[in-house]
Amino acid sequence: MWIIFGLAAIGATLINLTVFMMEKDYKLPMAIALSLVALTLCAEYSLLNMWVEAKDWAAIMDVVPGMSRALWFLTIAAIFMNILPIFLERKRNKMKESK
Secondary structure, X not given: OHHHHHHHHXXXXXXXXXXXXXXXXXXXXXXXXXXXXHHHHHHHHHHHHHHHHOOOHHHHHHHHHHXXXXXXXXXXXXXXXXXXXXXXXXXXXXXXXXX
């Protein structure tokens, strides 16, 4: 399930950036993308919870170290990419005002 949410989050982020470049309102795609990132993290945590309940320590020891770093990196990247249009819009507005 986390893979589906993760791919959907990537797609929503790309839609967010595309909508911004088309100079349309990008706030809804941004909210959807960030919500999907949160759902991805929750789904991954649920998977780990199932492994703990099943006492599958080998799976946890194998997956958690690498996945932890990947989830941190991807979450930070998703947040940055989704709020990037806010900063670009401010820059665009300042340039318009200075003309």
